[in-house]
Amino acid sequence: MRxxxxxxxxxxxxxxxxxxxxxxxxxxxxxxLQERRAILHAAQTDIERLQDLVLALDxxxxx
Numbered sequence: 734m735r736x737x738x739x740x741x742x743x744x745x746x747x748x749x750x751x752x753x754x755x756x757x758x759x760x761x762x763x764x765x766l767q768e769r770r771a772i773l774h775a776a777q778t779d780i781e782r783l784q785d786l787v788l789a790l791d792x793x794x795x796x
Contacts, residue, residue: 738775745772 736745744757753761754772764772787794 736772736775736779738771740771740774741768745775 734745734747737743738745741756743759745754746757747755749761753763754768755761
């Protein structure tokens, strides 16, 4: 997984179900509340962009 987090100017490269994340070039860590919010915002934005892409490429797809 690679998720660019603009507000942190970093890339999330992996995560664990317990909430720990691995950012590019860093060790595993538990994100702060502010970091969690930034990660969630970046993820939601990417989900919306991907949904738009799917609709553009396959307009017969229903949500």
